[in-house]
Amino acid sequence: MATAFFIIVLFYLLSSAGYLIFLFAQKKIFHRLAYTVMMAGFLAHTGFIGYNFFSLDHIPVQNLHQTLSFAAWSFAGVYLFLKYKYRLNILGAYAAPLVTAFMIAAFLVPTVAVVPSTLFKSLWLIIHVVIIFIAEASLAMACGTGILYLIQEHAIKSKSNRFFLKRLPSLELLDQTGYAFIVTGFTLLTIGLITGFVYAQLVWGRFWSWDNKEIWSVITWLIYAALLHERMVAGWRGRRAAIMAIIGFVAVLFTFFGVNFLLEGHHDKFTKW
Amino acid sequence: MTNLQNGNGEPGTPPGVGPNMSGIFLVGVNHKTAPVELREKLAFTDVQTQTAMELLRQSSHISEAMIISTCNRVEVVLVTSDYGLAGNTVLSFISKTKSISPQRLKAAAYIYTGDAAVGHMFRVASSLDSMMIGEPQILGQIKTAYKTAVNHKSTGVILNRLMHKAFSVAKRIRSETGIGGHAVSISYAAVELAKKIFGSIDDKIVLLVGAGEMAELAVEHLIVNTTSKNFFVANRTFSVGVELAGRFNGSAIRLEEIPDKLAHVDIIISSTGSPDFVITKNQVKPIMRKRKNRPLFFIDIAVPRDIDPDINRISNAYVYDIDDLQGVIHENIETRNRESIKAERIVDEAVIKFTDWYENLEVVPTIIALRKKLRVIIEAELSKTMQTLQPLTPEDQHSFKKMADAMINKILHDPTVFLKNPGPHRNKSVYLNFTRKLFNIDE
Numbered sequence: 001m002a003t004a005f006f007i008i009v010l011f012y013l014l015s016s017a018g019y020l021i022f023l024f025a026q027k028k029i030f031h032r033l034a035y036t037v038m039m040a041g042f043l044a045h046t047g048f049i050g051y052n053f054f055s056l057d058h059i060p061v062q063n064l065h066q067t068l069s070f071a072a073w074s075f076a077g078v079y080l081f082l083k084y085k086y087r088l089n090i091l092g093a094y095a096a097p098l099v100t101a102f103m104i105a106a107f108l109v110p111t112v113a114v115v116p117s118t119l120f121k122s123l124w125l126i127i128h129v130v131i132i133f134i135a136e137a138s139l140a141m142a143c144g145t146g147i148l149y150l151i152q153e154h155a156i157k158s159k160s161n162r163f164f165l166k167r168l169p170s171l172e173l174l175d176q177t178g179y180a181f182i183v184t185g186f187t188l189l190t191i192g193l194i195t196g197f198v199y200a201q202l203v204w205g206r207f208w209s210w211d212n213k214e215i216w217s218v219i220t221w222l223i224y225a226a227l228l229h230e231r232m233v234a235g236w237r238g239r240r241a242a243i244m245a246i247i248g249f250v251a252v253l254f255t256f257f258g259v260n261f262l263l264e265g266h267h268d269k270f271t272k273w
Numbered sequence: 274m275t276n277l278q279n280g281n282g283e284p285g286t287p288p289g290v291g292p293n294m295s296g297i298f299l300v301g302v303n304h305k306t307a308p309v310e311l312r313e314k315l316a317f318t319d320v321q322t323q324t325a326m327e328l329l330r331q332s333s334h335i336s337e338a339m340i341i342s343t344c345n346r347v348e349v350v351l352v353t354s355d356y357g358l359a360g361n362t363v364l365s366f367i368s369k370t371k372s373i374s375p376q377r378l379k380a381a382a383y384i385y386t387g388d389a390a391v392g393h394m395f396r397v398a399s400s401l402d403s404m405m406i407g408e409p410q411i412l413g414q415i416k417t418a419y420k421t422a423v424n425h426k427s428t429g430v431i432l433n434r435l436m437h438k439a440f441s442v443a444k445r446i447r448s449e450t451g452i453g454g455h456a457v458s459i460s461y462a463a464v465e466l467a468k469k470i471f472g473s474i475d476d477k478i479v480l481l482v483g484a485g486e487m488a489e490l491a492v493e494h495l496i497v498n499t500t501s502k503n504f505f506v507a508n509r510t511f512s513v514g515v516e517l518a519g520r521f522n523g524s525a526i527r528l529e530e531i532p533d534k535l536a537h538v539d540i541i542i543s544s545t546g547s548p549d550f551v552i553t554k555n556q557v558k559p560i561m562r563k564r565k566n567r568p569l570f571f572i573d574i575a576v577p578r579d580i581d582p583d584i585n586r587i588s589n590a591y592v593y594d595i596d597d598l599q600g601v602i603h604e605n606i607e608t609r610n611r612e613s614i615k616a617e618r619i620v621d622e623a624v625i626k627f628t629d630w631y632e633n634l635e636v637v638p639t640i641i642a643l644r645k646k647l648r649v650i651i652e653a654e655l656s657k658t659m660q661t662l663q664p665l666t667p668e669d670q671h672s673f674k675k676m677a678d679a680m681i682n683k684i685l686h687d688p689t690v691f692l693k694n695p696g697p698h699r700n701k702s703v704y705l706n707f708t709r710k711l712f713n714i715d716e
Contacts, residue, residue, distance in 0.1 A: 156469060157585060159597045162604055165469060171568065172472035235565025238589045 004048055005069075009103045011041025012076070016096040023093045023167060031089050035080075038096055042076045049073055059126050068106035070133060071256075072099045078137035086177050090168060094144035124199040132192035136252050138185030139224070143249035145178035146242035153239055175237055178245055186224045193217055216255040223248045296631070297431065298359045299390035300382055301341075301348035304404045307381040314371055317342035319421065321370070325349075326427040328366065334358045336700050337429040339422040339436070341397075343414045345404050350394065352431045352702070356386050391435060391631075392624045398439035399446040401616055406609055407452040408461075412443050430706040431634070435627065442623045449619065450612040462601040463572045463593070464495055467540055470568050470591055478503040480538040482531065482552075482579065483545030484517045492542055496521055505538065507531050509545065532556045536563045542572045543579035551579040557590055572598070633715070634705050636692050642714045643688070644681060651677045 018034025049070065052060040060066040079095035082088075148168055155165040168174070196217075197207040208214060227244040230236035236244070302315060317325060322340045329338040329351065337352035349367075353359035364382065368375045385393045396402045400411045419436045422428045428436070446452060467474050477499055481492050484506060496504055504523030507530065508514030514525035526534060528551075535541070535557065545551055557569070566589045573580040573594040585592040632638065655677055659665060665673075688708070695704050709715055 152469070156466070156591055159593070159600060162601075170469050170472035172470065176472075235562075235567070237566045238568065240566075240588065 008045045012100040016100045019092040019096045045073045065111045072102035074133040074137040075099045128195040135185045135188035138181045142181035142245040146245035149174040149242040220251040295354040297390045298351045298353045299385045302381045303346035315347045337432045341418040388628045395442045395620045399443040430702045446616045450615045452612045462598045477539040480505045480541045482543040484508045535560045540570045544575045550581045553581045554583045647681045
């Protein structure tokens, strides 16, 4: 299993290298190579997770190793799907290294054997996990386009850095794509939270238990809700939307890792070794 | 084979004097040799071009003629049997019809002959000789000029081939080098930047402040790139604004209306002579709210500047002044220079190929090639036949060979005489080209 995992990491690593070369050399062939390799990595990864799913008989997100791997898988999936839809090729230079970083982190953390729990055997939970991860992947991509937006905006305003000006797409495209990612991510996040509450009701008998994970999830949700609201009402677009997308994703990451490491909560079993 | 650089192409150089005084002859003026006042005077209208070509072809020493006239250049291309005479004919014709003193014209005109003329034609068509190198319009203008000449049967074998080669060289340079891909003028740079901000500028609305020549050039290029063709002009003298707006199907507004208009337009080009800022930060700031933060792009080509540079610090507002644009252009010029080395190599190659073809379009090489072809055929047939006969003595074999030689000479006698002198007013190159095709000599 370790070999299979290592090969998947290698695919993502090669894809990252391809995207970085593409960023500098601007030759289409590198993008095509990187995309193909990433697709191969993603398919292998899908098989790997599917195999785990069936052999463990529950969704493989019960320790940090599996969770990181699952997050990387959803990032890759969302990037590949949206790249197909929006043709924002250069975003690969952000997505591929992000996926790789998560995979390497997963590779490094010990795979702790977890006592199988009946907690993981509900359909509600599977839906909750899958939707939340896809939502987080979309928000990760929104953060990526936000970063690209700020870089490109700086290049245009400062008039000095032509390196990025030439390589990055137009501000309008970045803004629109980021917006689409956030709408997708926010919608899924909402559904994911609702399924989570329903599942909590089923398992613990209450929807809301003032758990740290729950509180931070709602804070994250409110950040994105505010961003979308302001965009529609006051025309928060461009720079502000980009900064908010980055702040929002930091909140996502904190809810994902920070809460488990720094605070206590009912999700810690599977994201804290 | 003379290199391009060795061609006698210096402005005002007398026509080439040498043993080969006939061939392709080109006289012209362009933006480098003549100021705009002179170029304006020299420009040919369609009708003038037609009459000029007819008049030129009446000279016995000119067999083909074509005239290219654009706002940046006038080029007269001829096929002549006498460079000296052709130069005098063209220059005196132009100075007479355009009433420009011959001295003035001679000082501004350049003359190229032979392969230098071929190379020049290729470079012009490929936009290597343009004011903004790589601009794509020139090829279209030359194609139109060529069409006019063809319609008047003013071109022949040589100019036809020259122009077709020029088109394919231009195409090759465009696809194989990056020469057309980089902004090298203010308006190109402005459009490139606008695309980086707006993605597509198709539906963007342009406001022109001030109606100077520079602004007009910039806006012309910008308008071509938008489909909305939605365009406003604000000018101190309202009537001038109305006139310019009319030319581009826009509408004119008064200077006082600018602050209100800012909520609706996307791209502002300013080039007034005002000593103070025409648009200030305080005017733009409240507008951004009204615009729901849709981006606003200011292009300030005025000196002193019209647009408060502090506007650039407002979110979603971008200001580029003339120096910023020059910076963009400067970098592109460097890329372009690297690309033009490649382009020059492509031109050189094409010139060598063309000259090869052209030199073979002489009587002697054609006769030699014909003779060679006949000899190959006859010798092959002879050796086949001799093998079937009884063993022949060396004397017999010699007689057969002599017979073959005599046949070749006799067959080729009349064609040779004809090709050397097809008759008065007949174009030798047409018959040479035909002969070469008939016998498939250029395989």
